[in-house]
Amino acid sequence: MRIVLLGAPGSGKGTQSQRLVERHGVPQISTGDLLRAAVKAGTPLGVHAKAIMDAGKLVDDATMLGIIRERLGQPDARKGFILDGFPRTIAQAEGLARLLGELGTPLDAVVLMDVDYGKLIKRISGRRSCTNCGRVFNIHTAPPPAEGCCAAAHLVQRPDDKEETVAKRLQVYDEQTKPLVAHYSAQGLLRMIDADAEMEEVTQRLEAALAERTGEGILVEEAPRA
């Protein structure tokens, strides 16, 4: 299974990716998570990316393609992957296609998760992540457990989920990422789902859209022997 989850910030790409990881055993590759880890670790990449992320803008394409090239080269990505938050521009999509062409492993599907913008803002404002394990919750729609690793005391809001940055991120999505819908549609790879529903219902719709792409579902492939 090699798929891209496409959608505006807050459309549920991260949550649904986590569920697909459990169901299909392929890794979630979230470029936002990779960048946040670099910021936390204080690496040169993190230092470069922090101000851009805090402003709700996009990190440059060459940097992002470098990150993806390295991540897709890791052994766990051989059996497939769920790309979450990448590609975000046409140049990134073209770079990804070149890279996957070199590897001989083209995408199976791109699923657009469609949610009304008004609802996105509410979803984003409720988003919290666990500082211990990184799991993401929503205080309105997917609350964390009362006790244990992900209890309220360990939850934080992302700096770029603050209201003033969210509007900028939606504008950037409209201008730079939405053109990918037509791009992947023209290649016959795109499926769209209404992602404005309960988490389990959205997972069902996502699985149905993925199954539709191949007629009988996308199977997890054996990793090639080294």
Ligand code: AMP
């Ligand atoms: P996300 O967690 O996917 O919402 O990403 C958080 C932030 O990381 C974005 O607002 C961008 O600043 C940056 N980012 C993540 N993925 C990309 C990408 N593919 N291209 C450029 N910037 C990205």
